[in-house]
Amino acid sequence: xxxxxxxxxxxxxxxxxxxxxxxxxxxxxxxxxxxxxxxxxxxxxxxxxxxxxxxxxxxxxxxxxxxxxxxxxxxxxxxxxxxxxxxxxxxxxxxxxxxxxxxxxxxxxxxxxxxxxxxxxxxxxxxxxxxxxxxxxxxxxxxxxxxxxxxxxxxxxxxxxxxxxxxxxxxxxxxxxxxxxxxx
Numbered sequence: 123x124x125x126x127x128x129x130x131x132x133x134x135x136x137x138x139x140x141x142x143x144x145x146x147x148x149x150x151x152x153x154x155x156x157x158x159x160x161x162x163x164x165x166x167x168x169x170x171x172x173x174x175x176x177x178x179x180x181x182x183x184x185x186x187x188x189x190x191x192x193x194x195x196x197x198x199x200x201x202x203x204x205x206x207x208x209x210x211x212x213x214x215x216x217x218x219x220x221x222x223x224x225x226x227x228x229x230x231x232x233x234x235x236x237x238x239x240x241x242x243x244x245x246x247x248x249x250x251x252x253x254x255x256x257x258x259x260x261x262x263x264x265x266x267x268x269x270x271x272x273x274x275x276x277x278x279x280x281x282x283x284x285x286x287x288x289x290x291x292x293x294x295x296x297x298x299x300x301x302x303x304x305x306x
Contacts, residue, residue: 131192134188135178139274142205151231159180160179163176180238190282
């Protein structure tokens with residue numbers, strides 16, 4: 123990494139609506155070979171060890187994930203990466219990788235991208251959507267309710283014009299579960 127080059131970071135979940143770091147620019151980007159999925163048990167931020175929640179991760183698949191690419195100026199890249207590592211690698215369930223992104227403006231960049239480690243104990247790919255909805259509806263962690271994480275992510279993706287039918291279905295189902303006569 124050149125001392126004068128910007129660093130790019132790919133956000134596909136909470137980084138979209140709560141990056142927590144300064145950036146020079148952000149734009150919609152596409153990542154091939156991964157899908158956004160609630161495939162990671164959250165034992166810190168949106169759940170506990172006793173009652174894990176679910177958070178989004180990138181799971182390898184023959185798919186494409188759209189999110190936001192953040193351009194980090196070189197002068198603040200070291201502290202930004204330090205912040206991201208403390209936030210994203212809290213339990214080592216994510217792997218920090220460099221992935222090729224297609225930016226909305228046509229450029230191709232390599233971006234720091236956090237993907238799930240399928241060998242990690244928190245990996246839970248393949249859970250049925252109904253089970254995901256029930257977990258998300260009842261889980262709560264250090265950063266608040268799991269449902270809030272889902273609702274914020276779905277809303278911000280929609281604001282960006284990014285379609286994610288699975289997230290939209292989950293958001294609708296979790297709202298139903300939370301509003302029922304006997305919330306989960």
